Amino acid sequence: MITNNGFDVLHAHAQRLQGTGIPSLMAAEPDRVQRMALKVGPLYVNFARQKYDRAALDALLELAAARDVAGGFQRLFAGQKINLTEDRSVLHSALRGNASDAPVALAAHAEATAVQAQMGGLIKTLEASNVTDIVSVGIGGSDLGPRLVADALRPAAGARFRVHFVSNVDGAAMQRTLATLDPATTAGILISKTFGTQETLLNGRILCDWLGGSERLYAVSANPERAAKAFDIAAERVLPMWDWVGGRYSLWSAVGFPIALAIGFERFGQLLEGAAQMDAHAASAPLAENLPVLHALTDIWNRNVLGYATHAVMTYDQRMALLPAYLQQLVMESLGKRVKCDGSPVDGDTVPVWWGGAGTDVQHSFFQALHQGTSIVPADFIGCVRNDDPYEINHQALLANLLAQTEALANGQDSEDPHRQYPGGRPSTMILLDALTPQSLGALIAMYEHAVYVQSLIWDINAFDQFGVELGKQLASQLLPALQGETVEIADPMTRELLARLR
Ligand code: F6P
Numbered sequence: 001m002i003t004n005n006g007f008d009v010l011h012a013h014a015q016r017l018q019g020t021g022i023p024s025l026m027a028a029e030p031d032r033v034q035r036m037a038l039k040v041g042p043l044y045v046n047f048a049r050q051k052y053d054r055a056a057l058d059a060l061l062e063l064a065a066a067r068d069v070a071g072g073f074q075r076l077f078a079g080q081k082i083n084l085t086e087d088r089s090v091l092h093s094a095l096r097g098n099a100s101d102a103p104v105a106l107a108a109h110a111e112a113t114a115v116q117a118q119m120g121g122l123i124k125t126l127e128a129s130n131v132t133d134i135v136s137v138g139i140g141g142s143d144l145g146p147r148l149v150a151d152a153l154r155p156a157a158g159a160r161f162r163v164h165f166v167s168n169v170d171g172a173a174m175q176r177t178l179a180t181l182d183p184a185t186t187a188g189i190l191i192s193k194t195f196g197t198q199e200t201l202l203n204g205r206i207l208c209d210w211l212g213g214s215e216r217l218y219a220v221s222a223n224p225e226r227a228a229k230a231f232d233i234a235a236e237r238v239l240p241m242w243d244w245v246g247g248r249y250s251l252w253s254a255v256g257f258p259i260a261l262a263i264g265f266e267r268f269g270q271l272l273e274g275a276a277q278m279d280a281h282a283a284s285a286p287l288a289e290n291l292p293v294l295h296a297l298t299d300i301w302n303r304n305v306l307g308y309a310t311h312a313v314m315t316y317d318q319r320m321a322l323l324p325a326y327l328q329q330l331v332m333e334s335l336g337k338r339v340k341c342d343g344s345p346v347d348g349d350t351v352p353v354w355w356g357g358a359g360t361d362v363q364h365s366f367f368q369a370l371h372q373g374t375s376i377v378p379a380d381f382i383g384c385v386r387n388d389d390p391y392e393i394n395h396q397a398l399l400a401n402l403l404a405q406t407e408a409l410a411n412g413q414d415s416e417d418p419h420r421q422y423p424g425g426r427p428s429t430m431i432l433l434d435a436l437t438p439q440s441l442g443a444l445i446a447m448y449e450h451a452v453y454v455q456s457l458i459w460d461i462n463a464f465d466q467f468g469v470e471l472g473k474q475l476a477s478q479l480l481p482a483l484q485g486e487t488v489e490i491a492d493p494m495t496r497e498l499l500a501r502l503r
Helices: 005-019 022-028 053-065 069-076 103-127 144-153 169-178 198-211 224-231 254-263 265-282 291-305 325-337 367-372 392-411 440-461 467-482 493-502
Strands: 037-040 045-046 133-137 162-166 185-193 217-221 238-240 310-316 353-358 379-384 428-433
Touching: 005 053, 005 291, 022 392, 037 265, 037 291, 045 440, 053 069, 053 291, 053 440, 069 265, 069 440, 103 238, 103 254, 103 265, 133 198, 133 254, 144 162, 144 217, 144 254, 144 265, 144 440, 162 169, 162 198, 162 254, 169 198, 185 198, 185 254, 198 217, 198 224, 198 467, 217 224, 224 238, 224 353, 238 254, 254 265, 265 291, 265 440, 291 310, 291 379, 291 440, 310 392, 310 440, 325 353, 325 440, 367 392, 392 428, 428 440, 467 493
Parallel strands: 133 162, 133 185, 185 217, 217 238, 310 353, 310 379, 379 428
Antiparallel strands: 037 045, 045 428
């Protein structure tokens, strides 16, 4: 019987387990390491170093069942309007496959496939041209996903196109990018779901002028008319997307155009296949064997039951170094909410702060705090079994460090000298990709997407809106004329003072 929204049972388990270290949990359950592992396609994930036991995990699974997580997946994949505040379907799964045979989902998939074909045609034309460099302009969901995947999967020896990303409204970003390029051999892609985003419009204007017009300019938008009109781009070079694709879930759509240019159209297709494989798993696996569900429940345990305020992601693969930045938007823009779907306050804490970096570098920066600081930071450690560079000894060293750090964090080490003592008890989840391929990266990202959704079901919040970012945008648009010398009524005394200084 679940009471108090299920959390009192979980707190009782945490109480019972207080003082039980990770080594004791291992000793108490001899098959724990095998039982707490899942292999889904190219991903192996092991939760054995989390601070719950079988009984606590069962209670978490009961909570997921009580919140109808399985039904939630069905509603998502079938295209029901689960983005309640915006009255929209959430169909990023339809961009990569048919996770449901609901007519809305099938229609969305058909539209997505047609746009992929259009994108393939544009890529062929570009390949046949003298273009060597692509500048992709977008921000947030129109930048972070393409930037991550293009960087992770670009061939070490170089590819047909060099793809550059500019997001920040700070002109220095555009200046530095353009300084290395020749307008005669460069094409630009402007990506904006709304085509109303200040950063992208300003940077797009700089790029368009630098290119000498819109002849080699492309756009991706859910508002294609606006995109075509604002920059005078020919309709055949404007790729559509739809309101049923959230910005931070959009890399699988035409927003992935720069990815396809950086890694090849065929490999872009393989990225989608990997994600579709994870969709199929999420839709059909029982809760206890469902990877996104287990990941999400682990996050709930660490946040709501153990009270940890942050969550780190460490990629032991340099090529995935941008993953923490990507996940910050995916997770924190989705789950950074304080009211439930019905508008009432949430029952407890929602998203922790997500952060991280690439090992081994981070071992020489913030790992001191992870090992001996006063805050416990649960972490995902992500590595690849197979190596793709020719430096085998380095790969072995990388993996040795991955194993060493997670073991040290979990088990600690006693010492009579308090300065040299490691308390241990720092939980982590181990995620191993067979190798870094388009399929495995697609599956990994989709796993995180679905884990976000499961948490939103547990907390009863909408993971698909982001009204929290609007107020700052509104204020900035009021303040811009003031910075340009116009007389504007400013109520806030600090802003008034700062404006006077800046002017
Ligand atoms: O910052 C908020 C946000 O709306 C994100 O959700 C979105 O990914 C980003 O801005 C960019 O928006 P657009 O693609 O419409 O330019």
